[in-house]
Amino acid sequence: xxxxxxxxxxxxxxxxxxxxxxxxxxxxxxxxxxxxxxxxxxxxxxxxxxxxxxxxxxxxxxxxxxxxxxxxxxxxxxxxxxxxxxxxxxxxxxxxxxxxxxxxxxxxxxxxxxxxxxxxxxxxxxxxxxxxxxxxxxxxxxxxxxxxxxxxxxxxxxxxxxxxxxxxxxxxxxxxxxxxxxxxxxxxxxxxxxxxxxxxxxxxxxxxxxxxxxxxxxxxxxxxxxxxxxxxxxxxxxxxxxxxxxxx
Amino acid sequence: xxxxxxxxxxxxxxxxxxxxxxxxxxxxxxxxxxxxxxxxxxxxxxxxxxxxxxxxxxxxxxxxxxxxxxxxxxxxxxxxxxxxxxxxxxxxxxxxxxxxxxxxxxxxxxxxxxxxxxxxxxxxxxxxxxxxxxxxxxxxxxxxxxxxxxxxxxxxxxxxxxxxxxxxxxxxxxxxxxxxxxxxxxxxxxxxxxxxxxxxxxxxxxxxxxxxxxxxxxxxxxxxxxxxxxxxxxxxxxxxxxxxxxxxxxxxxxxxxxxxxxxxxxxxxxxx
Numbered sequence: 129x130x131x132x133x134x135x136x137x138x139x140x141x142x143x144x145x146x147x148x149x150x151x152x153x154x155x156x157x158x159x160x161x162x163x164x165x166x167x168x169x170x171x172x173x174x175x176x177x178x179x180x181x182x183x184x185x186x187x188x189x190x191x192x193x194x195x196x197x198x199x200x201x202x203x204x205x206x207x208x209x210x211x212x213x214x215x216x217x218x219x220x221x222x223x224x225x226x227x228x229x230x231x232x233x234x235x236x237x238x239x240x241x242x243x244x245x246x247x248x249x250x251x252x253x254x255x256x257x258x259x260x261x262x263x264x265x266x267x268x269x270x271x272x273x274x275x276x277x278x279x280x281x282x283x284x285x286x287x288x289x290x291x292x293x294x295x296x297x298x299x300x301x302x303x304x305x306x307x308x309x310x311x312x313x314x315x316x317x318x319x320x321x322x323x324x325x326x327x328x329x330x331x332x333x334x335x336x337x338x339x340x341x342x343x344x345x346x347x348x349x350x351x352x353x354x355x356x357x358x359x360x361x362x363x364x365x366x367x368x369x370x371x372x373x374x375x376x
Numbered sequence: 377x378x379x380x381x382x383x384x385x386x387x388x389x390x391x392x393x394x395x396x397x398x399x400x401x402x403x404x405x406x407x408x409x410x411x412x413x414x415x416x417x418x419x420x421x422x423x424x425x426x427x428x429x430x431x432x433x434x435x436x437x438x439x440x441x442x443x444x445x446x447x448x449x450x451x452x453x454x455x456x457x458x459x460x461x462x463x464x465x466x467x468x469x470x471x472x473x474x475x476x477x478x479x480x481x482x483x484x485x486x487x488x489x490x491x492x493x494x495x496x497x498x499x500x501x502x503x504x505x506x507x508x509x510x511x512x513x514x515x516x517x518x519x520x521x522x523x524x525x526x527x528x529x530x531x532x533x534x535x536x537x538x539x540x541x542x543x544x545x546x547x548x549x550x551x552x553x554x555x556x557x558x559x560x561x562x563x564x565x566x567x568x569x570x571x572x573x574x575x576x577x578x579x580x581x582x583x584x585x586x587x588x589x590x591x592x593x594x595x596x597x598x599x600x601x602x603x604x605x606x607x608x609x610x611x612x613x614x615x616x617x618x619x620x621x622x623x624x625x626x627x628x629x630x631x632x633x634x635x636x637x638x639x640x641x642x643x644x645x646x647x648x
Contacts, residue, residue, distance in 0.1 A: 295436065
């Protein structure tokens with residue numbers, strides 16, 4: 129698994145996404161410090177709302193999916209399948225590496241954002257309770273990112289096509305992210321906004337599911353198992369496909 | 377004709393095309409079904425769909441369906457075969473181009489037409505617009521037009537925007553070596569103007585920045601309106617003086633430039 133993890137992080141694109149996101153957030157932090165210092169830490173805490181979500185999605189799409197499909201792309205799949213650990217072990221290692229890699233990416237983003245904010249804050253005190261809320265959001269984003277990575281890789285393996293998985297994941301995530309800002313929408317949009325990882329990565333669960341928060345306040349009991357079930361379904365599809373092709 | 381048929385046979389094997397079309401049809405139906413049998417919302421739903429959902433679907437359909445067209449041979453290692461064929465690379469280019477532009481034309485009109493037909497079927501014909509609906513369409517300055525004419529103009533700019541988007545995807549596809557790189561590159565290029573516009577608006581609305589930066593961001597905002605997403609959301613028309621042929625001419629010029637660059641990239645690939 130460590131080898132797969134190293135491969136995941138060896139690409140230049142991951143580092144570019146990481147540096148670009150932290151840099152862009154640094155610019156925003158600079159202007160926020162200059163023109164609205166009273167809400168500085170509040171804005172810094174909303175990092176996962178837009179930039180963080182986009183960065184995690186980009187990392188999953190450009191790093192995790194190519195790692196899953198690299199054997200097919202390089203036309204070494206037949207060779208790899210004949211190796212001793214080239215079937216189930218490699219598949220499980222890759223899935224674990226993708227999930228762990230995404231969690232590490234989220235943690236690196238979070239630390240980068242915090243350090244950047246601390247430097248730009250120039251002595252502005254961190255409000256009480258901000259740290260625990262930020263940590264909670266980071267953990268939620270990490271969990272959401274890991275589940276998204278697993279689901280995306282499962283889809284990629286299920287369809288045996290990287291472009292297909294790329295397209296499916298990006299469209300669903302984009303619509304899910306865009307829908308979250310709408311208000312007073314019907315049930316279909318409610319499910320789309322909440323059910324496809326975007327709100328989880330945004331860390332919204334700690335403060336309710338935004339404008340869609342239902343009155344009974346039991347969102348966790350519904351959307352937690354829903355996301356896990358969705359990911360499990362994608363992985364089950366991938367495993368079943370591999371078994372059909374005698375690759376398990 | 378044989379090479380065109382061969383390209384078509386290759387194209388219908390692309391799995392991502394089916395997934396993209398299926399997903400687009402599902403989203404279109406999902407948007408259209410709640411308004412079935414409500415003639416009072418027919419036009420509002422149609423205009424909102426063309427402005428909000430159709431641009432995203434059209435651009436995604438281009439990126440998903442066309443990114444393999446010009447680099448399929450390089451990825452499948454069959455480029456030397458194509459190069460040594462009787463009709464050569466040049467003929468393959470024109471056949472691929474014809475196929476790509478046909479696909480782009482169909483998929484640009486598909487979402488809008490699907491919603492229109494679904495609504496018209498459920499209402500038993502095209503209903504008359506209720507009072508005070510003028511100006512719901514985002515086509516600027518032409519509120520005096522009939523509803524169907526306005527929708528026709530929207531569809532025309534959906535077609536032109538889709539063709540321009542397809543031109544960019546074909547260009548990136550001719551430059552890239554792998555379909556995935558082409559798809560990612562094309563998706564990034566298509567989304568960049570819209571992302572920059574959103575970013576510029578957010579930045580301007582949040583901070584009271586200096587005049588120089590305001591002018592710079594305003595120019596970025598206006599420039600991005602001329603991009604592919606700007607054509608599909610009629611931002612391009614807001615800048616015009618109302619003459620219809622000017623934005624259309626701009627779209628055709630953009631498409632011609634993209635296709636000329638695609639031709640150069642294809643020739644360069646042939647020389648390797």
